[in-house]
Amino acid sequence: MILDLMMPGIDGFEVLRTIREAEQTSHIPVLILTAKHITKEDLNFLKRNNVHQLIQKGDVNRDELIKTIEHLTTYEPEVIVEKPAVTKSKILGKPKILIVEDNVDK
Numbered sequence: 177m178i179l180d181l182m183m184p185g186i187d188g189f190e191v192l193r194t195i196r197e198a199e200q201t202s203h204i205p206v207l208i209l210t211a212k213h214i215t216k217e218d219l220n221f222l223k224r225n226n227v228h229q230l231i232q233k234g235d236v237n238r239d240e241l242i243k244t245i246e247h248l249t250t251y252e253p254e255v256i257v258e259k260p261a262v263t264k265s266k267i268l269g270k271p272k273i274l275i276v277e278d279n280v281d282k
Contacts, residue, residue, distance in 0.1 A: 177204050177207070178209050179206055179207070179210075180208075180210045180212075182210060188208075192222075192225050192227070193225070196225050207245070208227055208229070209231045214232075228244075228248060229244050
């Protein structure tokens with residue numbers, strides 16, 4: 177999942193919290209791509225919520241972004257000891273990607 181922290185009408189941190197609290201989505205790898213200034217507290221929250229990468233908009237290297245997305249779509253999450261074990265498997269074949277964007281490209 178690629179998540180922006182600054183979205184109209186909803187806080188990206190709350191979206192991340194909701195994703196991590198639901199058993200069905202708790203293991204989804206998350207890449208943060210945002211223009212938001214990240215404070216030390218924000219960074220600590222992201223680390224605690226298993227964010228796999230943080231990229232600031234404006235500093236996006238296309239090749240690095242593509243490489244990161246490839247890694248996320250073949251990522252095998254570690255089993256977390258604190259939570260009940262959930263069977264997880266690699267994504268086989270072409271991954272399904274849902275893109276949600278609030279700005280229309282022109």
